[in-house]
Amino acid sequence: MTTLLAWLRKKHILRGSEPVQCLGCGQCCEAFGGHLRASKADLSRWQELGRTDLLARVNRLGWIWVDPENGQPENHCPFLQRVNDKTAHCSIHEVKPDMCRDYPTLAHEKRCLRGVFLH
Known part of the structure; x- marks a missing residue:
């Protein structure tokens, strides 16, 4: 049993209660x-910063990310930059939506999709 638990922790499937940084x-x-939806604070922040590139990807109901040319929802965040198979970066990290900043929430038991406990 100890070996199985060690393997699960190594593979980031099972973590203890210790907080770990995003992988x-x-x-x-x-x-x-x-x-996702943009919060009022997001919209205000982006307007103040002149981030028309972000505002163009918000529909009239506040849903993000939509294609600014056809208004259709994107399948995933267009600001995700994949480095390799295991790593990606947020190209708008400093101004990313509040919903992204708050993930994972208590509704997710503070665990990301890979099961890692984040504070």
Whole structure:
């Protein structure tokens, strides 16, 4: 049993209660990136910063990310930059939506898609 638990922890499937930093795998951005809403604070922040590139990807109901040319929802976040198979970076990290900043929430038991406990 000890060997199985060690393997699960090594593969980031099972973690203790200790907080771990984001692995930067990009799975959450790929899975949820097309099903997010901008908060009022997001919209205000982006307007103040002149981020028309971000505002153009918000529909009239506040859903993000939509294609600015056809208004159709994107499948995943268009600002995710994949480095390799295991790593991705957020190209708008400093101004990313509050919903992204808050992930994973208590509703996710503070665990990301890979099962890693994040504070």
